[in-house]
Amino acid sequence: MALCVTLPFSTQAQSLRHLMSDTLDPVRKELHLAVGHANVLDTYLSPIEHAGPAVGILHRAERLARWGAGKVSVQGFYSGNVGLLESVADRGRAYSGDLTAAVAWHYNFHLPSKTRLAVGGMGEVDLGFTYLTRGGNNPAQGRAGVNLGISLIAEQPFHLWSREWNVSAQLDLPLVGARFTPNYGQSYYEIFSLGNYNKNIQFTHPINAPSARLFTQISIPLGRAKLSLGYWGDIRQSELHHLKRHSWNHYFTIGYVRHLAILR
Numbered sequence: 556m557a558l559c560v561t562l563p564f565s566t567q568a569q570s571l572r573h574l575m576s577d578t579l580d581p582v583r584k585e586l587h588l589a590v591g592h593a594n595v596l597d598t599y600l601s602p603i604e605h606a607g608p609a610v611g612i613l614h615r616a617e618r619l620a621r622w623g624a625g626k627v628s629v630q631g632f633y634s635g636n637v638g639l640l641e642s643v644a645d646r647g648r649a650y651s652g653d654l655t656a657a658v659a660w661h662y663n664f665h666l667p668s669k670t671r672l673a674v675g676g677m678g679e680v681d682l683g684f685t686y687l688t689r690g691g692n693n694p695a696q697g698r699a700g701v702n703l704g705i706s707l708i709a710e711q712p713f714h715l716w717s718r719e720w721n722v723s724a725q726l727d728l729p730l731v732g733a734r735f736t737p738n739y740g741q742s743y744y745e746i747f748s749l750g751n752y753n754k755n756i757q758f759t760h761p762i763n764a765p766s767a768r769l770f771t772q773i774s775i776p777l778g779r780a781k782l783s784l785g786y787w788g789d790i791r792q793s794e795l796h797h798l799k800r801h802s803w804n805h806y807f808t809i810g811y812v813r814h815l816a817i818l819r
Contacts, residue, residue: 587613587772587810589787593638594803595651599696599737600687603642605649611636611806613770613787620660628673630706632657632727636789636804645689651802653683653698653791657727659706673708677727683802693742700759702732702766721774721781729766732759738796757795764793774812783810 593609613634620627637652657679664672683698710723737746738753745751757763772785787806793799 582616582618582815583812584815585613585615585783585810585812587615587783587785587787587808589613589636589806589808591787591804591806593636593640593651593805594801595638595640595649595685596799596801597685597696598799600685600693601642601647603644603647605640605642605647605651605687607638607640609636609638609640609651609804609806611787611804613808613810623662626663627675628661628663630659630661632659632679634787634789636806638804647687647689649685649687651683651685653681653789653802655679655681659727661706661708669712671708671710673706675706677704677706677729678702679704679727679729696737697743698735700732700734702729702759704729704731718776720776722772723774724769724771727768728761729759729764730761732764733757734759734764734793734795736793736795736798739798754796759793759795763795764791766791766793770808772808772810779813781812783808783812785810 589611591609591611592606594604594606596604611634615630615632617628617630619625620629632655634655635653637650640649640651641647642649657677659675659677661673661675666672679702681698681700681702684695686695705728707726708723710721712719712721714720734757735755736757737743737755741751741753746755767790769788770785772783774781774783785808787808789802789804791802
């Protein structure tokens with residue numbers, strides 16, 4: 556059984572570096588709501604882009620790993636979004652959504668200025684869909700993929716009005732992976748009902764699927780927690796089996812950041 560208590564940490568870097576012990580694990584948990592804009596193209600469904608408002612939710616949790624001499628942290632990153640989109644060309648409506656679950660291990664460097672720099676590896680799984688209201692014989696497209704990549708973090712605390720604030724940025728870059736995709740002109744009926752497999756699992760890399768996720772925030776003191784205002788950009792692109800797809804998502808986020816300690 557674990558007991559959670561709130562600690563008034565002086566800095567996020569210190570919370571990861573100095574408070575590790577045999578019975579105390581510092582933990583940071585964040586929950587962010589997002590509102591913004593999405594632009595989606597999926598040539599399996601239509602050669603026309605669809606764009607419009609989108610909403611999302613993002614959750615991050617980070618703690619020190621039980622190995623690495625207090626310099627390695629493990630992070631969980633979970634997100635979901637849905638967009639109500641429209642084509643400028645024919646006023647056709649589209650619905651698109653994505654779910655992502657990622658885990659990353661970071662090696663942390665703490666500079667004398669209290670700056671935290673971290674670099675590490677990341678693994679993620681993503682699922683999604685796009686549905687066109689005027690899609691004809693193929694109105695919907697499902698998505699599933701896995702990625703391995705690199706994750707980078709930079710954080711800097713500063714003092715304002717006698718309180719400690721914090722700015723941070725995280726960049727995740729998928730490098731290699733695998734993705735399900737129908738072939739050009741191939742229907743889902745052929746794949747799943749007739750069993751006509753045609754190289755529907757494709758290897759992905761930055762040449763055929765250049766993608767990135769950026770999350771930046773400023774954390775404002777609010778009692779023992781912090782209010783976060785930020786930007787979340789999620790860029791997903793691919794060209795597989797002569798089918799092009801992109802999903803460009805840009806969000807403003809507002810969230811809640813809390814530091815805890817787990818007594819074991």
